[in-house]
Amino acid sequence: MRLKSYEELFDVINTRTDIEEHILQTLDNFQKNNKLPLAIPNNKVEGKDRKIIMENDKNGIVTSYPNNEVRINKVAIRRKLKYIPIFEHKHEYIEIVYVLQGSFIQEIKGRQIQMNKGDLCILDKNVVHSSLPLGESDLVVNIILTPEFFDGIFMYLLSDDNNISNFIINSLYSKSKSQNFLKHHVKEGTMIQKILENLLLEYYSPELKSSTAINGYFLILFTELSREISDRSGEHINVEQHKVKEKILKYIREQYKDTTLNEMANYFNFHPSYLSSLIKKEFGKNLKDILLEVRMTEASKLLKNTDMTVENIVHEVGYTNYSHFYKVFKKTYGMTPNQYKTNVIKKEV
The missing domain is CATH 1.10.10.60 (Homeodomain-like)
Incomplete structure (x- = not known):
C-alpha cells in the first residue's frame, strides 16, 4: 500500500539501521572503557541499504559512486546516517540534501552551513563537503541523481534558461571544477514542500512505487525551484555556464577535423540531444x-x-x-x- 502521511514516512525511514546500532554500541563502549576500536568493520560501514561505492581518487580524495542498482534506476533516496561525522568527500552524481526534521551542520568548500528543517541544498558532482553528526531527533534525506537521470523528458527542463537548469548543465559538465552548490529554504505548505512530500511518499511505497510518477515529481520540483531561486544566485551560475560555452568552442577549434556530435557529447558527459540543443542555443547554429x-x-x-x-x-x-x-x-x-x-x-x- 502507498504511504499516506509524513508520520507514516517517518516511521518507515527513521528506524535505526544496523550501522547506527553498531555506532551507538561503539560509542557506549567508548564511554565505558574510554577507548574506541581501531576501525569499524567494512560490512558494517557499507550496509545493505547503502546506495554508493566509496573510493579514493588519484588525489587521495574520497569519492562516492552510485552502485549498479542506482545506475540502472538513475535515482536513489536514502536517509542520512546519524551519530557520526561524515568526513570530506565528493561524488560522481548530483545530490540533493533535504532536512525533514531537526538540524545539522555541513561544511562546503571550507564554509560551515547550518541546515535547519525545510532547508534544501543541491550539490554538484565536484564539490568537496562534510558534515557534523546528526542527533537522535534529526532526520535528513540525501537524493542521488545520476547524469543519465536528466535524459529523456528532462531535456525539456534543461532547455529552459533558468537558474536550476544552468546549475545542472554546469554540474553535468564533467571537466568543470567550479564546485557549485545551491541552498534554498522550503517553506511549510508551499508547492515545493508538497511536491517533496509526495515524492518521498511515492519512493518509500515500494509495492506501488511508479518511476513515471517519480520523474513527474522531479520535473515539477525543478520547475518550481527555478522560479524561487533568486536572480542573484543565478548570476554566478550563468558566469559558469559562459565558461562551458567557451570550452565547447575551444574543443571545436581543436578537434574540428574529425569530431562528431556523439564524440563531443561523450567528452563533455552530455546527452547528444541536449548538447545539440545547447550548441544551437549558445551559437545560433548547429554543430554541422x-x-x-x-x-x-x-x-x-x-x-x-x-x-x-x-x-x-x-x-x-x-x-x-x-x-x-x-x-x-x-x-x-x-x-x-x-x-x-x-x-x-x-x-x-
Whole structure:
C-alpha cells in the first residue's frame, strides 16, 4: 500500500539501521572503557541499504559512486546516517540534501552551513563537503541523481534558461571544477514542500512505487525551484555556464577535423540531444554549420599562408571527398580554391 502521511514516512525511514546500532554500541563502549576500536568493520560501514561505492581518487580524495542498482534506476533516496561525522568527500552524481526534521551542520568548500528543517541544498558532482553528526531527533534525506537521470523528458527542463537548469548543465559538465552548490529554504505548505512530500511518499511505497510518477515529481520540483531561486544566485551560475560555452568552442577549434556530435557529447558527459540543443542555443547554429565554418576558415588560411597543394589541404581540414570540399568552398567564398589562392596572391602583390 502507498504511504499516506509524513508520520507514516517517518516511521518507515527513521528506524535505526544496523550501522547506527553498531555506532551507538561503539560509542557506549567508548564511554565505558574510554577507548574506541581501531576501525569499524567494512560490512558494517557499507550496509545493505547503502546506495554508493566509496573510493579514493588519484588525489587521495574520497569519492562516492552510485552502485549498479542506482545506475540502472538513475535515482536513489536514502536517509542520512546519524551519530557520526561524515568526513570530506565528493561524488560522481548530483545530490540533493533535504532536512525533514531537526538540524545539522555541513561544511562546503571550507564554509560551515547550518541546515535547519525545510532547508534544501543541491550539490554538484565536484564539490568537496562534510558534515557534523546528526542527533537522535534529526532526520535528513540525501537524493542521488545520476547524469543519465536528466535524459529523456528532462531535456525539456534543461532547455529552459533558468537558474536550476544552468546549475545542472554546469554540474553535468564533467571537466568543470567550479564546485557549485545551491541552498534554498522550503517553506511549510508551499508547492515545493508538497511536491517533496509526495515524492518521498511515492519512493518509500515500494509495492506501488511508479518511476513515471517519480520523474513527474522531479520535473515539477525543478520547475518550481527555478522560479524561487533568486536572480542573484543565478548570476554566478550563468558566469559558469559562459565558461562551458567557451570550452565547447575551444574543443571545436581543436578537434574540428574529425569530431562528431556523439564524440563531443561523450567528452563533455552530455546527452547528444541536449548538447545539440545547447550548441544551437549558445551559437545560433548547429554543430554541422560550425564545423563547416571552422574548416573553411582553416582552408583559406592554408591557401593564403602556405605552399600546400589543394589536395593536401583537403585532408588537412578533415575532408575525404575532394568534390564535396570544392563545392562547399565555392559556396562559401564564391570561387574555387585555386581561384581564391590566385586572387589572394595578386592582392598581396
